[in-house]
Amino acid sequence: MAQPVDERRRVYRAYRDSSEVARVLVDDDVGINPDYNNVPDVGASGLEIVFLEVHEAQRGSGVGRALAETLRWRHTGRRLVAYAKKDADGFWATLGWIRHVHADPANSDWLTLFISPAL
Numbered sequence: 001m002a003q004p005v006d007e008r009r010r011v012y013r014a015y016r017d018s019s020e021v022a023r024v025l026v027d028d029d030v031g032i033n034p035d036y037n038n039v040p041d042v043g044a045s046g047l048e049i050v051f052l053e054v055h056e057a058q059r060g061s062g063v064g065r066a067l068a069e070t071l072r073w074r075h076t077g078r079r080l081v082a083y084a085k086k087d088a089d090g091f092w093a094t095l096g097w098i099r100h101v102h103a104d105p106a107n108s109d110w111l112t113l114f115i116s117p118a119l
């Protein structure tokens, strides 16, 4: 039987000096669009980052990287999948995740897809 959405989704929060500095929502149910170039079949190992947000005042100080890397180690063996927001491509690329673009280059509405390398 399929899991209800609430059981598939989890929120993690990151704190610095007792204040929340970032939040991430992950979903066991990964939706990889097959129209992206060279996408691997991640199957049940996939874990989608639905959103990852660092508090504005904390950006640029390594919180996003630390959170993404913590998630990766916490879910060893999973392939983390994220559709990058328009101006966040560089963030995911810096982490060394594999970049996939949509097969239709003429349509710039498609977000870039990033998948973490297998651990």
Ligand SMILES: CC(C)(COP(=O)(O)OP(=O)(O)OC[C@H]1O[C@@H](n2cnc3c(N)ncnc32)[C@H](O)[C@@H]1OP(=O)(O)O)[C@@H](O)C(=O)NCCC(=O)NCCS
Binding pocket: 051, 052, 053, 054, 055, 058, 059, 060, 061, 062, 063, 064, 065, 066, 082, 083, 084, 085, 087, 088, 089, 090, 091, 092, 094
């Ligand atoms: C994108 C976001 C999560 C980055 O978090 P952060 O804590 O500022 O990032 P870090 O300080 O950990 O940066 C890690 C690396 O990514 C780079 N980077 C961060 N944001 C970047 C961006 N928007 N574009 C290009 N590179 C970026 C940093 O320069 C740094 O590189 P370095 O390690 O080589 O010096 C944060 O800006 C944010 O919450 N943005 C709004 C929501 C969003 O876009 N979330 C992404 C979901 S798709």
